[in-house]
Amino acid sequence: MTYVTFSSTLTFPITLTSTASTTHAEPDWQALLFQHLRQAAPTTWQKVRNNLSLRSIIEIDQSTVLPTQTPRNETVDVTPHHDSLIHEMVDDEHLFAHLEAYARAHDYRAYKAEVANVHWACHAPTALVRTITLTLSHEWLTLAETLIKQGREIFPHDPTIGRIARTLAPSSITVVPGAAPQGLAASRMWLRTYATDYRGAWVAVYNGQLLGAAPSLEALRATIDPLEQPASTIITHIL
Amino acid sequence: MARFAKLLADNDFASGVTSYEDYVPGDEGDRQRLVIYVQVGMTLTPCIVDTGATWCVIDPSLAQPLLEAKRADYIRAIAYEIRGTRYEGALVRLDLAFQDEISGSLMVIDATVFVPELRHGEDWREPNFIGLKGCLERIRFAIDPAESAFYFGRA
Numbered sequence: 001m002t003y004v005t006f007s008s009t010l011t012f013p014i015t016l017t018s019t020a021s022t023t024h025a026e027p028d029w030q031a032l033l034f035q036h037l038r039q040a041a042p043t044t045w046q047k048v049r050n051n052l053s054l055r056s057i058i059e060i061d062q063s064t065v066l067p068t069q070t071p072r073n074e075t076v077d078v079t080p081h082h083d084s085l086i087h088e089m090v091d092d093e094h095l096f097a098h099l100e101a102y103a104r105a106h107d108y109r110a111y112k113a114e115v116a117n118v119h120w121a122c123h124a125p126t127a128l129v130r131t132i133t134l135t136l137s138h139e140w141l142t143l144a145e146t147l148i149k150q151g152r153e154i155f156p157h158d159p160t161i162g163r164i165a166r167t168l169a170p171s172s173i174t175v176v177p178g179a180a181p182q183g184l185a186a187s188r189m190w191l192r193t194y195a196t197d198y199r200g201a202w203v204a205v206y207n208g209q210l211l212g213a214a215p216s217l218e219a220l221r222a223t224i225d226p227l228e229q230p231a232s233t234i235i236t237h238i239l
Numbered sequence: 240m241a242r243f244a245k246l247l248a249d250n251d252f253a254s255g256v257t258s259y260e261d262y263v264p265g266d267e268g269d270r271q272r273l274v275i276y277v278q279v280g281m282t283l284t285p286c287i288v289d290t291g292a293t294w295c296v297i298d299p300s301l302a303q304p305l306l307e308a309k310r311a312d313y314i315r316a317i318a319y320e321i322r323g324t325r326y327e328g329a330l331v332r333l334d335l336a337f338q339d340e341i342s343g344s345l346m347v348i349d350a351t352v353f354v355p356e357l358r359h360g361e362d363w364r365e366p367n368f369i370g371l372k373g374c375l376e377r378i379r380f381a382i383d384p385a386e387s388a389f390y391f392g393r394a
Contacts (some may be wrong), residue, residue, distance in 0.1 A: 090355040113297045114376055137318035167312040167330055171377045173348045173393040175254050180343035188260060217300040230281040231343060237298060238265035
């Protein structure tokens, strides 16, 4: 079992400065605590300072109970009756304003540095998802993969992050038997010769002969379905 | 075609070979391409091989029915630049099959591809691309310009 130890400095009104350390390399306990805080005390949570280190400074009233030693994966009872002083807000829009500005300027170095300064456990999973899609949209794939890995560690049960990870997981390859194609060379020759006559249309060509042409793929399929041999019929949109 | 097929197969480099063209059907320009025919679902269709492209790009008319049938994993709200124009769309998992023209066997890769999202009535006017990430990065391939042959195999 892993224990997290908080060292606390108390004044009135209670100011709790907590630092967490764990014998596990993974940062998930701190993440769980932050997640719990977000759900149990959303107003207080908005006042949690997004610190560069794994340290949060929370000002809460004395009715708040935070255990000094809590087993990993055990629920922490943090239920403030009302909130007191407000610290710097965790502001997603402020973060994205910066990130989007760096992305628009193609300033990868600044973007990466900004992302590295974010402690994602202090944000909702949606903020990380938004950052991952922004990162992918600029084809910064290594950074995106790093963020996905962090997301899997910090939000292991988030369905969207799980889906993103699966979408970008390494591809699998299988080799299966199939029917040897017929007349592909003749069909390619047909396209080379006649395709420009069908600009804008979808065409199906089999064994060097036009099977059909239509303004949409759906309409084309309705025309050729009975004849189509998938391994040997070329279907394309003539641009 | 395929004078190296046995050599590459015996050495476990390639499992298949297909002819490639140097043009996109209907393209009246003089741009040289490397175009192979790939099965997207059950549709054999031309795709430009582009090792400089991050993602595969598949025409939404081809991809959408497959995605609806398969309930594939996806990432929405992705922007991707294709030939100088930035498009909105999704990254999705989709089976692409490279067909061996000699035996007919298919090398099927569950690739990550970009599928543009079109507004109602909008027509897609870009060719299909086979890109690096989520596809070419996972396979071996070689070309023989003397025979316009594209060899492929799983890495």
